[in-house]
Amino acid sequence: GFRLNLQNQLLTREVCDGKLIFAPAELEHGDQVLESGTGTGIWLLSLAETIPPTISFTGIDIHTRLFPQEFPSNVSFIQRSITNLPAEWTKRFKIVNQCLLIGGLTRKEWKKAIQEIHRVLVPGGWLQCIEPNIPLKTDIGPHTERMFAAVRDLLAKNGLVHNIVEVLGRKLSKTGFTNVQTHTVSLSAHRHEEEFNHRTLMEWFFLALKPGILAQKLLQSEEEFGELMQSMLKEWDESPQVAWSWSVVYAQKRENNVGTAKFCIYM
DSSP states (O other): OHHHHHHHHHHHHHHSTTBSOOSOOOOOTTOEEEEESOTTOHHHHHHHTTSOTTSEEEEEESOOTTSOSOOOTTEEEEEOOTTSOOGGGTTOEEEEEEEOOTTTOBHHHHHHHHHHHHHHEEEEEEEEEEEEOOOSOOOSOHHHHHHHHHHHHHHHHTTBOTTHHHHHHHHHHHHTEEEEEEEEEEEEOSOOSSSSOHHHHHHHHHHHHHHHHHHTTSSOOHHHHHHHHHHHHHHHHHOTTOEEEEEEEEEEEOOSOOOOOOOOOBO
């Protein structure tokens, strides 16, 4: 949970310019906000601290183990998949937020998830998603290239989508969203004085995928993975331009009439 909180704070600060709501969403009293894959609820709880209590927040996740034990009365957490939301949620939410589900949804599930999000948004409501860009070619060195190839192969073998940012843009338009936008930021992966930074996040990203990479025999042993990881990081240290990019993709459900009250939310 601690790692997820640090990750969320870094991505909000670096990818979304410090804004919890990056999309040009307009929140009014009585509006409702949904987060898919909420985890610890850090995004919802941070937002709830800065928003009037007349706005309500719902966090969903397929796992409940990271749900917070204490939270305000206008916040709720529910075990649910974004691919199958309650019928009564149709046209309920002004904003739907999602972060890092590249490893959680298959291509078919993404299609269903986007349809469900479109259904539960009010007309004029916004979806925002933060996802990494997994490069097809890295140009850093052979060890980095081999590790990213293993990641792409792992995602493919599990029916996941390595180029989700590109795919999202297309799927959102096909599902009936409008004002589809992608904001991409390139972040350095060099060592940094801060205890937690983008370099740390990238290391965690590969370590989180290690069990899958070994299970699929994309690398043969823990030792081979460890050696490749160290060789890759050495290449990063020796490359002046090493950086990986992240995107926030946001889109609007076609609106009827939307109010004008707007809150600007910063970390």
